[in-house]
Every structure is written in structure tokens, then in C-alpha cells.
Amino acid sequence: MLARDPVASTVFEVDRLTLDYPSAKGPVRAVEDVSFEVAGGERLVLLGPSGCGKSSILKAVAGFLKPASGAIRMHGQPVRGPGPDRIVVFQEFDQLLPWKTVRQNVEFPLRLAGRLSRAEVRERADSALRKVGLARVLDSFPHTLSGGMKQRAAIARALVTDADVLLMDEPFAALDAMTRSQLQRDLLELAEEIGFTLLFVTHSIEEAILIGTRLHLLSPHPGRTITSLSTAEFGYADLGSRRLETLSREVHDILFSRQPAQEEALHG
């Protein structure tokens, strides 16, 4: 049901990626030997237990983390650093710039791009903010927003940009069921309309199946690929259906029961 470019070429590629963080006791491995390719218009969802390296992979693709080994390529070129072609929605609540109002925050990337007139920028920002339900607080500063409102503003800021690639790190985690499903739909609609490529992190398996055209499952410590599966044929119409539920359960089982050795004992 999703409109996909039949001859989609690879937009970015993560090739045997290993990520280390330095620590007092030497480097700590966060991600090991993870590979995937994402074609234009595809929506890849990273799924895995907390701390398995999803955010790290996302940051590496964004150009913030240099691989300890392996490579990340955009359109065949190695990623050299961050850039506005890959817009990130971070997991953190403090990603809005505190010295800008909500509206200014959303206008910020458009202003920087400098392709639109002031009026157009304003109009786009306001309409994006209306979509995420923040019309009431356009001129408020971020520190007066609730957690969910901050995340929504950050989502709006990413969505106005027309970036080719969006990297979203648990963008809907702080949202109520209603807003969440509304924004999921909006995101899908926009994806079809504009055709951006998406790398998405979530903890909700259902959300992953609905949003993603493909799931990439990771095991923890360090993050390694378990498997990758296509979910392109699932869409909102399947909500509550048997087969979505089955797939959900399956994914859950792959993620959490097949690697007892690698998983840390959660209880005791």
C-alpha cells in the first residue's frame, strides 16, 4: 500500500559499522559490525533493547560519531560530518534552542537554508506547529513546555525542512496515544508526499511495523544485527489485525527470547 520508487537507489549505507566510546578504562564498544542499506523512500526502523546502540548508530549516520571501523556512505560518498541533508530528531528533551521561541525554533532551519521568504518561512512553521498541536504556544519559550510539547516542537522543526533523510530517535515516546497515532499518520502521509528516506528508532514494536518498510533488529552489548525484516506491506489498515499482532509477537520473540546468553539478567 505504500508508494515506493520501484528502482530506488541506495541513499545511505552502513557498512560493517563498529562504534566505540572512550572511557577511563579504554574504549567501550557500543555497536559492532552492523550493516544495512537504505534505499530512497525507504523507512528503516531500528529496534532493540535499551542501551543496544540505536541512538549511537543514528548519531553516526548523522555524522556526529566517527566509526571505529566500517563506513557510512551517503549516495556512495563516505559521511564526513553532520549536515542539513540528514535532519535529526534527538531523543533528548533539551534539543530545542532555549533562547528561541517555539516558532523561532521551527523557523530556524528554514531561515538558515535561506530559500524561502520570511512570510513563507513563518507560514510553514506555523502550519507545522498547528499540525503537532502547538498552535497555542507559538511564542512560548521551550522551558515553559511540557516534555511531550518539546518533543512535538522538535518533530515540527524536522518536518518543515524538506530534508532528503530524516533520522528520528524515539520521537513519539513522550506522547499520548491519540497524538502519537495522529503524528504517525502525518509522518506516513508526508513520507508518501515528499518521499524522504527515514531512519527511525522506537521501542514500540507496533509503531515500528506501522512506520517502517523494514525493521532492523539489534541485540545488546555491543549492538549487533540479529536480523532484518521487511514490513512494507503493513499499514494503518492493518491496525488491530491478526497478522500485525502475529508479526508483533514474532518480533518481540526474536528480540527478547532468542539471545538469552547475550542478554543481561533483568531480574536478580
Next chain:
Amino acid sequence: MLARDPVASTVFEVDRLTLDYPSAKGPVRAVEDVSFEVAGGERLVLLGPSGCGKSSILKAVAGFLKPASGAIRMHGQPVRGPGPDRIVVFQEFDQLLPWKTVRQNVEFPLRLAGRLSRAEVRERADSALRKVGLARVLDSFPHTLSGGMKQRAAIARALVTDADVLLMDEPFAALDAMTRSQLQRDLLELAEEIGFTLLFVTHSIEEAILIGTRLHLLSPHPGRTITSLSTAEFGYADLGSRRLETLSREVHDILFSRQPAQEEALHG
């Protein structure tokens, strides 16, 4: 199925609570005329759309916000300020003290209370951290943790305290399905064991029903009580059952369809 004190007396009481925040254009109302009572051992869940004032109510009960009108009483006494009898798990990721390791963070409230020996403190902290799956990072500093790991550490810090009242603001939002359900079970177990009183905020209706003995539903701008309903008879055994699903849907409908006038248009 939940062990509740049959003659439970009111532990705290929120009485016609109204909360305002100051702003350049005068005070902004966040919460209006919300009342509820929570008896010993009860678990009240606040449910409502993003920005409806759940965190504000929680902070008011914790003693951080002074009511514009109305009152909050603990054991009949008006709340005068924060205190270690009401331990809070905040919604924010930066609630760990960055200058303490994960273990020191969890030990912190125990050290302050000063009732346990150093060895006991260490033991309790370590066991709590093992429960939330952080045994691997005991000596790491918070800035090296992933978002979900930070939240788990904060949960561990709250759970070690033996506080009478726990106030938890979306503690499980950043966790994967497995860890989340594990921690839900742990929390319930602990509640039965120790019998603390809980005020809990979540966006997952299912989680609300499972965790709570009562749900308090709020409408937004400003937050007002829609209704309050008992879910004491639901427990983990009902997971996936028809009646839980029905109740879920019902709650969803109450929350999101009954107040179209008050709700802001999310789309357009």
C-alpha cells in the same frame, strides 16, 4: 488480585487544585480544579493528553509548586514543600546527578537518610541496579548512558528509598517492551511487598490499567478532571484479555473523543 489494606486511610489528598505558571502576559493556568484522594497502598494513574498538566500536578504533590488555589494535604497536613517522604521520578533525562556514578546516584538517598550502614547501602543499590539491568555500568557516569539507561537508574534510585509515596512521571517511556513489562511487574511486586502509595503518569493506557488501582483522566488547557475510574481488579493476568482491551478502548474514547470542544485540532 492486589493486596490492599481494607481500612486504608487517605495518604494524600488533592483538593480543588489549581496551578498557574507566571508568564510575561500574566499567569497561565495549567491545572484547574482537580481533586482526588489517594489511600494508603493505592496506585493512582494520571492519564491525559500531552501538556494537560500531569507533570504539574505531580510536582505540586511533591511540594515544588504552590497551588494558586486549592490545597494538597498529606495525612491531613497541607504540603509545605518537598521532602523525602514523597520520592519523585522525573520525566527529564537529566535527573541523575552528573557528578556521581550510577551507583553513587542510587546510593545517594540512602546515604542521606543515614539509616543503613555503608555495606547495606551498597548492597541495596547494587541489587536495585541489577534489577533494572544496569549491573554492567555501576561505575559509569550518567553522561555515558543511553536515554533508557538513565531512566532506569532514576527508577532504581527511587525504588531503594522505602518512601511511603512514590511519584513517577512517565518512568517507562524510554524503555523497550521487554524491560518495560519486566519493570512493571517489579513495581507491582514491590508495591505489594512494601505497600507504598503511588502516583503514576503514563501515556500508555494499557500500562495505566495494569499498574493503577485507579485512573484519573484529565482534559487539557487547562487540565480538568474528566472522570476517575477504578481498575483495581485488573492485573497482569488480564494481559491480552478481552475485558482489558475493552476498558482500554473505553478509556481512549473518554480521553480523546468526548471533549472535542476543548481539544485543540491536531490536524490543520
Next chain:
Amino acid sequence: MAEVSGRILQAAAPERSTWIDWLRGSALVRKVLVLVLLAAVWEAAARFSAQPILFPSFLETARAFIEALLKENLLSASWTSLSVLIKGYVIAIAGAFVFVSLAMASRFVRELLQTLISMFNPLPAIALLPVAMLWFGLGETSLLVVLVHAVLWPFALATLSGFDGVPETQRLVGRNYGLRGPAYVVRILIPAALPSILYGMKIAWAFAWRTLIAAELVFGVSSSNGGLGWFIFRNRNELFTDKVFAGLAMVIIIGLVVEGILFRIVETVTVRRWGMQR
């Protein structure tokens, strides 16, 4: 508890529509109270020591102050000093920004700047005297050099450590939208480090005064239009201690005005409004 979790608790104080007015009023009232108290302590201490030639009382100083205002051009002397001060201050702060921005772009410049700061910051202004004379001669240029020395290093240090403390996420957001070089500094680092920068500006302001008063005596004045330092020096030489104190009082008053009005307004419309500082 009311005092520390202040911001939040104030939030909903019963006074609704007038809470801003009330607060302003009360802040002013408190400030005046403090000033009256300090004046009283001064008066008492001076009367107790009973040594007007070493330590004139508040009232004597006030009298001398008014007299100096009316008859001795204290105001124009202050203006002379203030205009040099502002010039030096602006040059130093602009220079520090340029320097620190370069330091952000290259590790080597950063190391250079840090080394320069730790070398020059502890050096007293007299150390510069001969070199300043040699290269810049007498007069305003040398005075400015000394002033810039007094202000540049502490301010650059404040800015540098402010930049270092910018939260990771905000840094990443700036990078993500393609900002680099000066644009990155101006649009991300400076606003994000504004609390530190403002603190640096306050310190710089204070040390600019400390230095100017002392330096005016050395680099002097080529004619009669000396500044406040010169006013103080002249009166000290004629043993009019009350006038010396009047000159110092002028420094204090200018300081209170700048701090209490200028900086406070800037803070109110920036860092406090943005929730970056209580």
C-alpha cells in the same frame, strides 16, 4: 524551601495581575534598604574611628560629592573616564570574541589562547607600562592598551569556559543544521553560553574600572581634562580625603547603575526569560 525552589514556587503566588509590579517594587525596596543599611554602617564605622583624614564619614563624603558635582566638574571627569573605559571595554570584548571564535576552529589557536590567558591574566598592569610606553607613547592609546589587557583575558576565559559548557545536544543541533565557523559561534555557542558571557562582562566591567583609576595616574593626561582617576589623585595629593571618597563613590554609583539597571535588564530579557538562569 521557599527561597531555593524560588522560581517555581513564586509561580503561583496569590497576587495575580500585579505580581510583576509587586516584585519590582519589592526588589527596589530591598535594594534601597540595603543601601541605607550600608551607608549607616559606613557612617558608624567612620564616626567610631574619628579619623576624617583617613576615613571620612558617609555624610562628609556626600557633602564633598555634591560640592564636587557642582563646582569641580566631577561629572565631566567621570564622563572622560567613562568614555575611555567604554572604548577599551568594547575593543577588548570584541577582540575576545574574535579570538575565542578562532580558538573554536582550531586546536592550536585554542592552546595558544589558553596559554596566553594563563600567562597574561596574572600580570599586573604595571608590567605593561614600559612596553606600552615604548610602542604607543603617552595618552589614550596606552591607556586603552592597559585597559584591554585588564579586560581581554578574564573575558576570553569566561567565554571559553562558557562555550565548553554548552550542552551537547544544542551543539549537535547547530551542527546538524549545517552551521560551522562564525555562524555556528554566533547562532549557537554565544546564546547558549550567554550566562557565562554575561558573567564575564560583569567581571570585565569591574576590572576595567579598577585598572582605569590606577592607570590614569600613570599615563596621565596631556592637559587639564583629566578623568576620575586624576580627580582622585589630585585630591589625594591635597589631602582632601572626603573628595577622594567622593570620586570613589562616583565609581560605585556608576557601577550600581550599570549592574542594577543595564545588566539586570539584559539578564531579564535574555537568560532569565529563556529559563537558562533563575
Next chain:
Amino acid sequence: MAEVSGRILQAAAPERSTWIDWLRGSALVRKVLVLVLLAAVWEAAARFSAQPILFPSFLETARAFIEALLKENLLSASWTSLSVLIKGYVIAIAGAFVFVSLAMASRFVRELLQTLISMFNPLPAIALLPVAMLWFGLGETSLLVVLVHAVLWPFALATLSGFDGVPETQRLVGRNYGLRGPAYVVRILIPAALPSILYGMKIAWAFAWRTLIAAELVFGVSSSNGGLGWFIFRNRNELFTDKVFAGLAMVIIIGLVVEGILFRIVETVTVRRWGMQR
């Protein structure tokens, strides 16, 4: 980009087991390079001006430095100054902490402290001279008073604005666990504001030197065991400019050691380790 998002990118540089050593090595190398460069610039500038009495060259200064070390007790003079400096520094910093902690507990004390800071901070040390002489006599006490004046206000200001910038959530956590009063200050505010406090300590260190060198002339010396300020003053009066520069070089060297080793270590094991500063 490598430089600004530095911390993260360094994260995974190819050198694995030796990256710390490598970095340390390279930082040292860079520092030495910078110092050599500065010495060369100095030498060139001095040779170009060719006025050894006003501006001795690096080599002349180095020669004078060694001579002063060997024959003129430069080391013991430095120690004399350093011990007074440390005393004053510690007193001022302890005092500032007490003051600022009180300010956290009461709005009135806060206003008082802020007013005192904006009043006294811009006052040059000479303003204190007569009063210090009157109340504390000549000698170390007065020297300490002047030093404390130089250090207390800027440091208190740094601490105060550091405290004001502590993130709301950390503040609330402290309150939540029942902390108040001094315990709250010590266990939450001070560590959370440590970047600002360290900055304040660096500034205070620099200004303590600036002031001490100047103040030793007045208060320090009634006998032969003068400190570094006295050494500089004496040689300046006798136009041994190379020795003056040697004395200043001593200040610089002590500054580099304290900044480059002491403060850097403290930063490494605290704010940088905690991720509060890059």
C-alpha cells in the same frame, strides 16, 4: 567539524589502547610549541625595538632569571609571596562560599551580597589603603585584606551566577531528597555549578597575583624578606628591567604551572569526567 563536535568524534579515533597517552603527549607538544613560538615573538619584538632598558629580550630575561634564582633569592621571594597569596586566596574563597550560601537562604542577604559585589568589585585596591592601614596596620593582615578584596567579589559573583544556572531538575532532585541549607549547597549546588566555580577560581587566582604584586609595595615590606612584588619594585626603581621581567616571568611560570597542571587535573577528574564540560 572535527574540532567542534570534537569530544564525540575523538571518541573512536583509530588509536585504541594508547589514545590517552597520545593525547597527553600531543597536548604537551602543542603547549611547548606555543611557548617556543611566544618566546620567539618576544625575542624578535625586543630586538626590533632595541631598548633593553624598557623592553629586554627573552634571552636577556632568561639570563636575568637564572641569575636572580641563583644569587638573589628569587625563589624564596616567590615563596614568600606565594604563601601570602595562598592564604588570602583560601580565606577569600571560603568567605565567598559562606556568603553565597547565606545568600541562597535569604533574599535579603542575596540582595545585600549583590549590592556589595557591584559596589566593591570596581574599586581599586588603593581605595582600601587608608582604611586598611587604619584598622589593620602595616604588614600581612593588611595585605590579606587587600587580597581578599581582590578575590572575594569576583569569586562570589562567579559562584552566585553558577548557582543560578544549576539545571532545574538537579535542583529539584536535591530538594526532593530533603536537602536544605548548607547540605543542599554542598551536595547539589556546588558540584552542579562546578564549571562556573572553577572559572571563578581561575579568575580569582589571576587577580590575586595582580593585586599582590601591587600591594606588596605598600603593605608587604618593612624588612628585607620582601616577596616577588618587592623584588619587582626594587629592580624597577633601579631600572634593572631585565630583572623586572624575570620577576614577572616567575609570576607567569607559577601561573602556567597552576593553570596547566593543578586546574587541568582538577578539571579532568571533575567536570570533564562528568561530561559537564568538554
Next chain:
Amino acid sequence: TAQAEGLIRISQQFGTLYLPLHVIRDQNLIEKHAKVLGLNDVKVEWAQLSGGDAINAALLSGSIDIAAAGIGPFLTLWDRTQGSVKIVAGLANQPNYLVTNNPNIKTLKDFKPTDKIALPAVGVSVQARILQMAAEKEFGPGNQNKLDNNTVTLAHPDATAALLSGSTEITAHLSNTPFQEQALKDPKIHKVFSSYDILGGAVTPTYLYATTKWQAENPKTFQAFFDAVKEASAWIEANKKAAAETYIRVEKSKLEPAFVQSLIESPDSKFTVVPAKSFAFADFLYRTGAIKRKAESWKDYTFDTLHAESGS
């Protein structure tokens, strides 16, 4: 500084000692004498500086052409520059008094370790040298540093204030005009000695000096300046009341005119360009090792223009 003839920059300090400079400025005497020498537009600039070392730095860096400071700083500079700085003229003969507020102190022998003597710069100022000479005279050769432990550095006004207040450790001050006269107005304060007693006659404590290079490049301006100082000194001696008025007007001083006049009219004070007892200092400094350069006579470190006078 290879200035063309016609520019002269003069430093000035505070006090009635510098009265000849005030008079020159007030009466445009340099311009007048320059015209006589055929220099039509000479430009005179005045710089207010304080402190011997600032003045020396200004002179060496070429920021000023004529410096005015005490014999101590001058001789040090003369020594360090291998004689390329010389005296143009003395400013005036004036005594320096050692004044005290301790009634028990009659001679230097009465100083106890707790009695502090204030000097503008311990060790090197004129006052410090006078005290050393006095100590040598009192305690014998080689004992010139005997009172060093009693001395403290304090600017004249602060020292005078401290002395008058009587509540500090400062019990004595080797002072200067007008501070010593102001202090002596207080009955609690008395004089221990005058520099005239120590050196055996009138002393010129303060001098105008310039670099030989400047003199060589600007012979006419130099001559005009010298003539102006000479005329100013003579005029002051002849018009003491008017001179006092000039001082107050130029300096915008708040001092009593009568007091200023009394300073000028004091029998010990004489305005003259001729150095008096300068050689005693040069000799003393050389003997005690403070300078390395030996002067055979006062003419070694003064310009020729003075050599016709009977200086010392």
C-alpha cells in the same frame, strides 16, 4: 626621536616644587625664548605623569623630551644609560624634613623597631637616599642601611594622612613640600631633621633632565627651554605672591592661597636652575654601590648650559 626642531614635550608632577613649569606654561615663556632664537612656531605639550619610573619610561621611549623627577631616579637612569641622559636644570632648592608624631623621637637614635618611617619609595627615592645619608652620618660609615627595617613605602599624601591621624604604625615621614608644612601645622608633629642639616646647606632635590640625543637634535628648542626655566625661576623669586596665584590658577588647586604663598616665601626655599648638593648624592650612590658609574664632578651629568654656574 628625530623630531624636527620646534616640538617640546614636558612632563610635570604635582606640587609647588614644579612651580617654574607652571609659570612657563602660564606665561608662554618657551614660545617667547624660541622666538628670540629664531624658532617661530614651537609647540609645547604638557604631560601629567606621576612616579619616577613612569617618567623615566616615558623619556626613554621618546614620549616626552623633558622629564622632571628626583635626583635619585635621575642618577639611576644616568648610570643605566651610560650617561646619555643629563640634567637641564634644577627646579628649586627645597628642604626635606623628617617629621614625626612621636614626642620621644629627637634624633635617629631614638627610633625603635616599631617606629615606621614612610618614604615614597623605599631604597631609591631622594627621601630614601637622604635617610641613608643621615644614618651614615649618625651611626658612622657603612651603617647607611641601619634604618632600612623601619622604612615603608607610602605615597606622600597617604603618609601625611597616616601621620596626622596618629592611629597607625607610621610615626615618621621623610616628607616633601607641601606635605611637611601641612603636617607641621599640627602641634603634635615636630621636625627631627632637615635635609639641609644632613648635607650641610641648601639642596636641590628635583631636576629637569633630557637625553643628550634630543639636546643634540634640538639645540635651539633646548636653549629656549633652558632660558625659559631660568626666567621663570627669577620671576618667581621676584613675584612670590603672583607666583602663588599662578600655581593655584594653573593647577586649579583648592589649597589656601596664603598657604601656597608661605611655601614659596619660606627662607629655605629658593627657585634657581643651579644644582645644589647633587654631587653629594652622586658620590654617595657610587660609594654605596647603588650606581656603577663614577662622576668626577656635578658637571659630568649636567648639560654645558649649566656649567658656567656655581653649582655643586
